[in-house]
Amino acid sequence: MKTKYPSMFGLLVALMLVASFVVPANVAAPAPVQADPDVLRWSIVDTPDSVPPDTLFKEIGPALMGTGSEVMDLEVASDGLTMYAIVNWQLSNGNLRGLAAGLFGAAMFAAMWPTNQDGGLLMKSGTGGWIWSVLITQNLGNAGGIGPMWDVAVAPDDPNFIAVITSNNATGTVWPGQLWVSDDAGTSWDSTFIENFVPATDYLSCVDISPDYGGHRDIAVGTRDGTGYGLAKVWTIVVPGFGNWLDQTNPATGDINATWNPAPAGLNGDIFDIEFSPTYVGDATLTVAGASANTALPAAPAGNGCFWRTGVRDLDQNTTDWGAPVWVSDPGTATTYSATCNECVGMVIELPSDFSGQAASLRRAYISIDDGGGANAVLRLLAHPMGQTSESGIFRIDDTTVY
Secondary structure (H helix, E strand, O other), X not given: OOOOOOOOXXXXXXXXHHHOOOOOOOOOOOOOOOOOOOOOOOOOOOOHHHOOOOOOOOOOOHHHOOOOOOXXXXXXXXXXXXXXXXXXXXXXXXXXXXXXXXXXXXXXXXXXXXXXXXXXXXXXXXXXXXXXXXXXXXXXXXXXXXXXXXXXXXXXXXXXXXXXXXXXOOOOXXXXXXXXXXXXXXXXXXXXXXXXXXXXXXXXXEEEEOOOEOOEEEEEEEEEOOOOOOOOOEEEEEEOOOOOOEEOOOOOOOOOOOOOOOOOOOOOEXXXXXEEOOOHHHHOEEEEEEXXXXXXXXXXXXXXXXXXXXXXXXXXXOEEEEOOXXXXXXXXXXXXXXXXXXXXXXXXXXXXXXXXXXXXXXXXXXXXXXXXXXXXXXXXXXXXXXXXXXOOEEEEEEOOEEX
């Protein structure tokens, strides 16, 4: 199976920078959508492996991670100092396994990593990235979590409230199947038992946490099935309480108005990223990015490839009313093609701080796509008028218009 969890750190940082510069001067009177937006200017930001080695891994030493380790995910909390990272841990290296067992203790290491597959180690910094600790992973292991870790999210208004996707402790599989939550910055952990609701054939692909609203917040998870032909699903739960997870794509549960998969075509595929609106308390909007399973070439302008869509939530009922998908592809060509879910490696959403899912002029987003070159690169080369073999890139969406 083609693994779809490479490092997206570079694109993620770039998107965070872009999103921070697109807030209009007067939110009360937003500027209209522009047909020809200004050219974006980019600057380079150092990633953890491009700064001195005593920064990211000062506590445990860079040798523990192995040569070529990647930052798989990075979350910066609202205080600007608290950071959470998932870093590739090369346990296939026998020397590193020995170091890891010494760090965690042989018994805990064996319990948390039943296989020696390379994968994510959860780390925390409270110093803006200068010093990092693995104590957060030890606490997760004590609670019953199992590695590798796959994705981490932090609440936008609470640096201490975090969620992490781990491997499935019930089966010992190395694929992402459980979700653990901490409200004290990783000192203690609780399982959300999502594995009791998600089909055994599905993997957890992404997670996000909403802002607090009246003492509650929502957690959302997207799934894929690992074959490239999944039935894209979005699961949500309201906390505190950890009630039942509801499938927001199923009319019998969360998709109360049957807006996710309208007849006749349906929307099969995988979910690659999920993000709550930064103004969630006001607009109650959840956004998702995914790719459909349709593999026709060349792609139709609609109904095929990478998509972005928004859904307005009923916060009392834990249900979602979905808008139509916006199909994300290069708008500058006569023949549109976008990577399908069996080609797409990853997608990342970033929303401007004034985003609103209920106002067309504020329904703006940036989407990055990594298609890994594409399984159908040769066919795409023939179909694309400019001879382009990849649809990887960063796209701007203004409501339904893609740039």
